[in-house]
Amino acid sequence: MYHTARGRNVVTFLIFLLISTFFWFLMALNDELQRDMSLPVAFENKPEDVTLLVPEPIMVDLTIKDKGSALLRYRWSKPPQLKFNFEEVNSPGGKLVITPQRANNAIRSIFGQQATVVSLNPDSLAIHYTRRPGRNVSVDVVTGDISADSRYIISGQVRVLTDSVKLYSATRLSRSVTSVKTVPVVATDLTDSVTLEVPLSPPDGMRAVPASVRIRIPVEPLIARQRKVKISTVNVPAGKSVIAIPDYVEVSYLVPMSLSGDEDLFEVHADFRRRSSVSCKMPLRLVDVSDKCHNVEISVDSVEFIVQQD
Numbered sequence: 001m002y003h004t005a006r007g008r009n010v011v012t013f014l015i016f017l018l019i020s021t022f023f024w025f026l027m028a029l030n031d032e033l034q035r036d037m038s039l040p041v042a043f044e045n046k047p048e049d050v051t052l053l054v055p056e057p058i059m060v061d062l063t064i065k066d067k068g069s070a071l072l073r074y075r076w077s078k079p080p081q082l083k084f085n086f087e088e089v090n091s092p093g094g095k096l097v098i099t100p101q102r103a104n105n106a107i108r109s110i111f112g113q114q115a116t117v118v119s120l121n122p123d124s125l126a127i128h129y130t131r132r133p134g135r136n137v138s139v140d141v142v143t144g145d146i147s148a149d150s151r152y153i154i155s156g157q158v159r160v161l162t163d164s165v166k167l168y169s170a171t172r173l174s175r176s177v178t179s180v181k182t183v184p185v186v187a188t189d190l191t192d193s194v195t196l197e198v199p200l201s202p203p204d205g206m207r208a209v210p211a212s213v214r215i216r217i218p219v220e221p222l223i224a225r226q227r228k229v230k231i232s233t234v235n236v237p238a239g240k241s242v243i244a245i246p247d248y249v250e251v252s253y254l255v256p257m258s259l260s261g262d263e264d265l266f267e268v269h270a271d272f273r274r275r276s277s278v279s280c281k282m283p284l285r286l287v288d289v290s291d292k293c294h295n296v297e298i299s300v301d302s303v304e305f306i307v308q309q310d
Contacts, residue, residue: 034065034118039107041125042081043089043096050086051168052096053128053207060103060125063118066111082106094170098125128205134166137179139200139213144184148219149191153294155220155256158185161195162213169206180208182215190219222254222294229266231284231303235273242282243306244270249284250299255292265290270303280304 041058091097100123139160148154182198194217200208229251233242266289270282281302
């Protein structure tokens, strides 16, 4: 390839393309660029007994303008922390106050005095904290929308895999506060048991540690079954007996796979009071259907009968 005129032209073109790209890159590094970043907030020299009453990490959204060479080192590395000395931002009433000026100073200590802060959200912070020890409380799962696929079933209670969490408050916790709720859980069309990480929703002014818990939603398949069920006649006048013909009917239904037996899942009644004088049949209906049964269907909707005097 290199020995032909066309091959030499291709190689020459690629060399000049590489050189021009290199010079373009050098020029771009000297141009001012604008970049969006999210920076975590950290407090240096924070006492061990201090617990912030907001979820961590605390993040601020930043848009900064600087030379490309200055911003290049932050493109693939871990975002730098905005650091503040605890005692310098500590204010009366148990809160840490970061003013816009202090936030800008912290940003310039990272990026340099030549950097321009285009926007900062939030531009100031007031973070409450407590020195009170936390209290262990249980977790209540708030069910938003949990459902299984039509051929499956939620086969038990939603279970929290964390025994307890610690609840912190700036004021003394009332003894009536014994639990903390999760955010509403949404999980639909499930076809297998699932474990989810769900955030907690502590009362205003409080913080739960950890901020989320793992829950387990048990799901199992439904299997189809059929069996013959004896028909019970009801509403028969005194002094008479009624015989259904036939006296058994076939019922089909779905039940969880783990269900070992199918006794006492439902009954089938033939209502003599609602008999038809035209067809001489009694209508059938299902009663006392267990919540373990799904899609229960009777093979016929009515049966013939014979009336006998006692």
